Amino acid sequence: MASSEHPNSYDARGTLKVGDREVEIFKLEALQSRFDVARLPFSLKILLENLLRTEGNGAVDAADIEALATWDAKAEPSKEIAFTPARVVMQDFTGVPAVVDLAAMRDAMADLGGDPAKIEPLVPAELVIDHSVQVDEFGTRTAFAFNAEREFERNRERYEFLKWGQDAFETFKVVPPDTGIVHQVNLEYLARTVFVDDKTNTAYPDTLVGTDSHTTMINGLGVLGWGVGGIEAEAAMLGQPMSMLIPQVIGFRLNGELPEGATATDLVLTVTEILRKKGVVGKFVEFFGPGVTALPLADRATIGNMSPEFGSTCAIFPIDAETLRYMAFSGRPKEQVDLVEAYAKAQGLWHDENETPTYTDIVELDLSTVEPSLAGPKRPQDRIALHSAKEGFRSSLAELIGDDSDHGHGHGHDEAVAESFPASDPPADSAPGSEPDEHADAAPAGAPGVAALAERSRSAVEVTMDGQTFKLDHGHVVIAAITSCTNTSNPSVMIAAGLLARNANAKGLNRAPWVKTSLAPGSKVVTEYYDRAGLTEDLEALGFNLVGYGCTTCIGNSGPLPDEISKGVNDGDLAVTSVLSGNRNFEGRINPDVKMNYLASPPLVVAYAIAGTMDINLTEDPLGQDADGNDVYLKDIWPSTAEVARTVEEAVQSDMFRASYDAVFDGDDNWRGLDVPTGDRFAWDGESTYIAKAPYFDGMEPEPSPVTDIENARVLAKLGDSVTTDHISPAGAIKKDAPAGRYLQEKGVEVKDFNSYGSRRGNHEVMIRGTFANIRLRNQLAPGTEGGVTRHLPDGEQTSIYEASEQYIKDGIPLVVLGGAEYGSGSSRDWAAKGTSLLGVRAVIAVSFERIHRSNLVGMGVLPLQFPEGETAESLGLTGEEEFTITGLAEPMNNGELPREVSVKAGDVEFTARVRIDTPKEADYFRHGGILRYVLRQLAADAA
Structure with a gap:
């Protein structure tokens, strides 16, 4: 073995001949003589190839490769690796703020004396506009045309901005509105399964991150990917490897076939229930066994789609004959299908139903036990x-x-x-195969x-x-x-x-x-x-x-x-x-x-x-x-x-896919007729209520300021368990008497034209006012209320969360939020972290965090802290009316260390909180005030 300081320490390069074409690959087989990589789960083999190919890029070395090759299935995740996805996929609710940030970064790069054109996606980034159409008219044959027209009326500014982005950024493509849903378009058209870099003639697995939790739907096609916040996605687009811990992998063995009357929906609701009870948050889930062979690709995609609902990072199916059948059927060229088959078999990525890889644990389901089901009334599990x-x-x-x-x-x-709240045991009658209760009309005890x-x-x-x-x-x-x-x-x-x-x-x-x-x-x-x-x-x-x-x-x-x-x-x-x-x-x-x-x-x-x-x-x-x-x-x-x-x-029929996607990026007359500004830098309109220059780089210096401890902070909100990103940053209707509604009316927007929070994510002024504004949010600091209400302390005056924040910021008082279990569960909504940061919140102290939201908080420079094991705000006697001082953070951070604990003093209560900045790379992001500032400074320094 060569020195780990040398790029490509492992001699893993090889060639693969497919038809008349020969491509370069990084062979996993090259490691087999030293490490038993053949035993690894399918998903970890994909990660291992990623490390082999990117070794020497400044983020990956031989030690990382060895750590993954010697993976201990039972060990708690502790080893950090840098994953480099092949592409990024977005939808418009999360994609608009991402493009706003990139446009603002171009301005900031110019302010720092750099070349704005350096801000350019380095990997393919594809956005599908699918979140904006609303059901205004229904039950008529004119409903589609009417709703599409209303969609363009409401969202013209946003669409013009996205079309500008498609022209301004070379590697950014937009699938116009009224075409399809991002995950279905990804499954049917965008996914490659095996990528080929034409510049280097290198073939490698198609991997991705997406700005939507249900990006995992593509796992059904054997593509490794998962949802991230827009903040992480922007960094990935700009070439930043993604820091992650080598995960545990749960194997899910499928046997048998679905019975008469059972659907793929019933199957996925059953899988969700099983894995929620198992507990797979932060883990990979991988399906294998004879039942996989019998499962159509569309059913696999249905299961992969709901990975966020059972809490796993991904829920992947390996490549097999059904994968190839679907790719050919959905219109992929024969040479692409042949490449996928040859590559999968050469790299040990082909599913053999008689083999069982090494897994952290194994769950089994006999498909024949699945029965017709629903889920509700308020949680998918x-x-x-x-x-x-x-x-x-x-x-x-x-x-x-x-x-x-x-x-x-x-x-x-x-x-x-x-969905990320760990489910309690379900009623006995919800178990697969159970009989109806003869006392069905009786109320439970x-x-x-x-x-x-x-x-x-x-x-x-x-x-x-x-x-x-x-x-x-x-x-x-x-x-x-x-x-x-x-x-x-x-x-x-x-x-x-x-x-x-x-x-x-x-x-x-x-x-x-x-x-x-x-x-x-x-x-x-x-x-x-x-x-x-x-x-x-x-x-x-x-x-x-x-x-x-x-x-x-x-x-x-x-x-x-x-x-x-x-x-x-x-x-x-x-x-x-x-x-x-x-x-x-x-x-x-x-x-x-x-x-x-x-x-x-x-x-x-x-x-x-x-x-x-x-x-x-x-x-x-x-x-x-x-x-x-x-x-x-x-x-x-x-x-x-x-x-x-x-x-x-x-x-x-197969011809339908080809016909539907032949001109997928062209759009209809509405899209083609948009009036789009030109130029590498966006011409911001100060009067726009949809698109505004992001404020994250205002006054940014070339070097970050030292990290400081948090002194005499006040609590902005005290919240319970399972507070979701929907609660923190709603996507739905804007109430006319809410701070965001009043702001829009002051700007001359009529109530009928408010649209939704989701559609206005490109304007931080609306979104700050909408943070913690969900109509069902219950802030325990303001008992008897729902929505974005709090009490300003110490005077106790009841007011909106936004207005309280304004006053605290004016007075120079830092803020904290107290939360319960699985804080930030739900959608991969970056505005839940952006809004929190812009409200002046320095730290969130919770019982536990959902994976993506915790990462997003770090990515915006907000400190995620966990209460001591077994403790909650209630058990510690915290009311939320105390002043909080958090110490032990600044010194190690400024010395380049990663603190694991800090001391918290809240009134008369003192406790030690766990710091949930999990990796050295995340510590770098935090020191810079967030990932976007970190990336911008890196790019500016490289260009200097």
């Missing part, structure tokens, strides 16, 4: 067997009404809900009985709409949405929804009149095969008309309920429900009028639209009556697995 859904709903309703009787203010983990529940609830509200009069009550389904990347990429569940609609129409069934229905596919391929199968009209007959190509309801863009329905819900204080084929259902996300949200497969979404209520057992109760008055049950209209498979085979 809370699976409910379909036969128990009525009982589960009644139990949750009783709890909700009980909570409302206390003004809706719980404590601890009841006060906010999200400790909850009000149904009679008591009825007494405590208000009477149903009478509503007249479109010439019909009906009663609206608790549990009524007011939103039924076929939406989201999770399921709309899967032809089997989408075709099943269409066939169920056809069968329902044949029986004379219709949707309940109070249900807002929508169909938002992840790509145009879906509408192509619906048309070819003759299912479009069947779906439209039940109100499932095309409303747009985008995330819509799943991201909170469900649009308003009809005025009559919204008034009825609010007049009766009703706990109405939504059913969506999405991946997230936590509080305040789907629609402000809807308190209970359920995840379900597309065919079940259609079924619940017909039933119109969650207070029904679809396995036993009739959905309705046919023309002759006979009861019609779900089993009467549910399509068979064979019928679904036959229709998929007939209707879903």
